[in-house]
Amino acid sequence: MTAVQIEVAQAAVEAAPQVMDLPTRFRDVMGNVATPVSVVTAFGPEGPHGTTVSAFASLSMTPPMVLVCLDRGSELLEVVRSTGRFGLNVMGAEQSALAGGFARKGIDRFAGVEWTLEHGVPRLAGAPGWVACAATQLVPGGDHDIVLGLVLDAGVVDGAPLAYHRRTFGTHAPL
Numbered sequence: 428m429t430a431v432q433i434e435v436a437q438a439a440v441e442a443a444p445q446v447m448d449l450p451t452r453f454r455d456v457m458g459n460v461a462t463p464v465s466v467v468t469a470f471g472p473e474g475p476h477g478t479t480v481s482a483f484a485s486l487s488m489t490p491p492m493v494l495v496c497l498d499r500g501s502e503l504l505e506v507v508r509s510t511g512r513f514g515l516n517v518m519g520a521e522q523s524a525l526a527g528g529f530a531r532k533g534i535d536r537f538a539g540v541e542w543t544l545e546h547g548v549p550r551l552a553g554a555p556g557w558v559a560c561a562a563t564q565l566v567p568g569g570d571h572d573i574v575l576g577l578v579l580d581a582g583v584v585d586g587a588p589l590a591y592h593r594r595t596f597g598t599h600a601p602l
Contacts, residue, residue, distance in 0.1 A: 463518075464479060464518045465518055466515075475537045482571070510547065512546070515560065516549075519555040525540065540552075546580050555588060558580070560579060561576065
């Protein structure tokens with residue numbers, strides 16, 4: 428968006444009725460969207476880093492690329508910036524406790540977690556889907572950075588995916 432487009436969008440937001448604050452309404456709307464759950468990982472000089480995200484997507488098939496959104500203040504983003512690598516571990520239906528642990532702050536998220544180092548990034552055991560990526564670009568987006576990743580390797584294991592909907596973990600059974 429251009430600076431003018433951003434100003435127009437901000438003016439529209441400011442002119443909207445404020446029944447409750449916009450961030451709360453927006454969070455409520457986004458809570459109604461079921462999203463897949465993954466853990467983004469990276470490996471730096473201090474060891475493994477990771478966090479649970481629901482903001483990720485396939486970006487391109489040629490070349491294979493993904494995008495993930497990481498909090499601008501996170502240690503993980505700094506490790507991705509410095510190493511140029513990250514892993515995307517798609518969580519399975521039975522991994523809600525693991526996903527919840529990686530969502531918590533102030534703990535050693537890898538304590539007791541089985542993982543291996545592949546292509547320079549941690550791969551979590553039991554994840555039904557995994558990709559290793561080279562970070563090709565970081566794009567500012569609000570309080571997050573959108574990290575574009577070129578897929579270096581990928582793997583899949585049978586298993587139902589974990590989903591997040593209305594602030595709870597669940598799963599989706601194929602029709």
